[in-house]
Ligand SMILES: NC(=O)C1=CN([C@@H]2O[C@H](COP(=O)(O)OP(=O)(O)OC[C@H]3O[C@@H](n4cnc5c(N)ncnc54)[C@H](O)[C@@H]3O)[C@@H](O)[C@H]2O)C=CC1
């Protein structure tokens with residue numbers, strides 16, 4: 480594949496390394512104030528930038544008829560607008576709050592656990608996420624997807640950041656040096672606690688998943704999810 484990298488920070492650089500090792504070519508890179516290469520040569524774009532710049536980057540790909548895989552978090556209130564533009568332009572788009580295969584399996588485990596816990600009203604569900612101190616958004620996109628997975632399958636009706644309340648899933652967001660991404664779901668009663676955790680040891684899992692998504696998307700039209708990419 481000929482890949483455009485929109486965003487060349489921690490994720491852009493990790494994707495470049497793994498994509499080149501897998502035999503792909505990077506034909507374009509863009510950062511906050513610099514670009515190199517030619518976007519129009521790309522078969523597919525992979526976008527990991529900032530909450531403020533993601534929409535313009537994705538739209539630029541639709542305008543150039545380039546399928547786009549986006550992992551940037553923190554802009555999701557505008558996702559419906561972006562999907563509308565994708566449809567109007569007959570474009571190709573995959574968004575995931577987390578591209579790691581392990582986290583996508585964890586998303587399914589979370590839904591199954593929520594179904595199992597639904598009748599047991601003595602347990603309160605909560606989520607904790609821990610990330611590196613440079614992270615701009617809180618809670619993480621992954622924590623929001625996990626909360627949505629619980630809400631679809633449990634009595635909890637909403638989530639909030641650092642606020643406890645009946646029927647509300649409390650998400651706590653911690654920032655510690657060098658943590659790549661740790662997510663824990665906890666069901667606590669007065670008697671005991673049940674918890675499941677996913678801990679990323681490196682960013683390679685996110686990057687590999689984004690490359691798998693790009694391989695899937697490069698010759699398709701429409702809007703897809705990681706569930707479809709991974710067949711889970
Ligand atoms: N979905 C997933 O699997 C994952 C998502 N993320 C998300 O991806 C995003 C990026 O994460 P990192 O690479 O760790 O952040 P980072 O801060 O290391 O890199 C972001 C880069 O975007 C660049 N940038 C700023 N304005 C830009 C513009 N207009 N066009 C292109 N690039 C621009 C910045 O210069 C910076 O180098 C964050 O929103 C993060 O939450 C991170 C890891 C996995």
Ligand SMILES: O=C(O)C1=N[C@H](C(=O)O)C[C@H](O)C1
Pocket residue numbers: 552576577610614615618619620621622659660661
């Ligand atoms: O910013 C990060 O680093 C990460 N962001 C994503 C998120 O917000 O969920 C995915 C992963 O946890 C790493």
